[in-house]
Amino acid sequence: MDHQFIIVISLSLFTIMPHQSLIDSIEKVLTLTADEKVLLKGSFQTATAKKKDILLKEAEITKYSYFVEDGLLRMYATDNNGFDHNIQFAMNGWWMSDMLSLLNQTPASFNIEAIEDSRLLTISQPAKETLLQSIPGLNIYFRKLSENALAAYQQRFAINLSLPAQERYGKFCERYPMLIQRLPQKHIASYIGVTPEFLSKMLNRPFNQK
Amino acid sequence: MDHQFIIVISLSLFTIMPHQSLIDSIEKVLTLTADEKVLLKGSFQTATAKKKDILLKEAEITKYSYFVEDGLLRMYATDNNGFDHNIQFAMNGWWMSDMLSLLNQTPASFNIEAIEDSRLLTISQPAKETLLQSIPGLNIYFRKLSENALAAYQQRFAINLSLPAQERYGKFCERYPMLIQRLPQKHIASYIGVTPEFLSKMLNRPFNQK
DNA sequence: AGAACTGCTTAATCCAGGTTAAGTGTAAGT
DNA sequence: ACTTACACTTAACCTGGATTAAGCAGTTCT
Numbered sequence: 001m002d003h004q005f006i007i008v009i010s011l012s013l014f015t016i017m018p019h020q021s022l023i024d025s026i027e028k029v030l031t032l033t034a035d036e037k038v039l040l041k042g043s044f045q046t047a048t049a050k051k052k053d054i055l056l057k058e059a060e061i062t063k064y065s066y067f068v069e070d071g072l073l074r075m076y077a078t079d080n081n082g083f084d085h086n087i088q089f090a091m092n093g094w095w096m097s098d099m100l101s102l103l104n105q106t107p108a109s110f111n112i113e114a115i116e117d118s119r120l121l122t123i124s125q126p127a128k129e130t131l132l133q134s135i136p137g138l139n140i141y142f143r144k145l146s147e148n149a150l151a152a153y154q155q156r157f158a159i160n161l162s163l164p165a166q167e168r169y170g171k172f173c174e175r176y177p178m179l180i181q182r183l184p185q186k187h188i189a190s191y192i193g194v195t196p197e198f199l200s201k202m203l204n205r206p207f208n209q210k
Numbered sequence: 211m212d213h214q215f216i217i218v219i220s221l222s223l224f225t226i227m228p229h230q231s232l233i234d235s236i237e238k239v240l241t242l243t244a245d246e247k248v249l250l251k252g253s254f255q256t257a258t259a260k261k262k263d264i265l266l267k268e269a270e271i272t273k274y275s276y277f278v279e280d281g282l283l284r285m286y287a288t289d290n291n292g293f294d295h296n297i298q299f300a301m302n303g304w305w306m307s308d309m310l311s312l313l314n315q316t317p318a319s320f321n322i323e324a325i326e327d328s329r330l331l332t333i334s335q336p337a338k339e340t341l342l343q344s345i346p347g348l349n350i351y352f353r354k355l356s357e358n359a360l361a362a363y364q365q366r367f368a369i370n371l372s373l374p375a376q377e378r379y380g381k382f383c384e385r386y387p388m389l390i391q392r393l394p395q396k397h398i399a400s401y402i403g404v405t406p407e408f409l410s411k412m413l414n415r416p417f418n419q420k
Numbered sequence: 421a422g423a424a425c426t427g428c429t430t431a432a433t434c435c436a437g438g439t440t441a442a443g444t445g446t447a448a449g450t
Numbered sequence: 451a452c453t454t455a456c457a458c459t460t461a462a463c464c465t466g467g468a469t470t471a472a473g474c475a476g477t478t479c480t
Contacts, residue, residue, distance in 0.1 A: 149360050150363065198466085200430085411459085
């Protein structure tokens, strides 16, 4: 009885506390004062996206960085033949943006789409710059964020250049086990750089030999 | 006469002023006090590498970040069949490191080799952390550095997933015209993800038709 | 409940790029 | 000068993965 009651309270606290997962993410790196938290919350807007909503369209100028409070996004490029190529996914607690478009305010090369209904925090580039001046410590947070992302991209490049499709799939499963169940197979195919047909064939090869 | 004399002076000033290109790079982002410059210089060691010297070997734990004062480096992964795959090049004024190995102090996945005789500045990870605490403004510099690198990696991923070899080569020429003349063709092949034989065939196709 | 979509599979055919191997030109090393 | 070595080329053949096309659930919409 008591136990159930506590669960209800914590759930409702959660729903009336957006920004909390962002603050948690930041406080793994540095401590924020109460004032700073207020400032931080004020700099972000909450947003929701339904499955299949497009948050950023190729050729638009990127306005926002996205922080996923809950849900799942993908960023993809479209090739000359109209096929998608997934560059990155973002789930709970991850950031996503077309960095080049965001930094240089040039037209985006990528699209960002919600794969699941999602709750997001968004911050505009000017607001981010103001925020970084008000809370210089955040430079540490964003530095580490970018450094880690960079490390991941380097690894992924090595994998993509060195390994055949079968092993690229294996590495994806190792690294993102939590995504395997949530993602339609075609999106994994696009991420590892094969067609959905080929991935299907590969996964259904008897005994998965070779 | 006078003119030649000035050149000699500026050359010798240049050779007795290592760290200057690093300071220039930083001062595009923030201003350093004289004290900070001294601190900065003290945190780096100068190093030289001859063509073909290996600065980092796969499976070693990365000790240093490298800043190229002059010369040319490449970072590459070796696949199961012993073939190299170039992940990145670094020329004058660029940084290079195996980020994952550096951040987590895990065995490196990459090798770093000098393609030309090079003058380098190196900084150990502990020294970098100390330096960042002494000069917090450097967090801005390294944040921007990583953000820009990230933007470049995202773009390169889009190119690699979406375009055939011919166009990947074209994009490489657009983006790094200064490297085209300095790099042996086989290193470009490895970077864009084809064999040297195929790149050669591609470049010598009559009229370069398709 | 039926229609229309979306995600996955299977199979036949095709091709971009890999592999193997031999040859040429040039540069460095003795 | 002689040799070793490396960068690049050419050509014959091969293969991983693409393309096309059709069929088969499940799901979502009406």
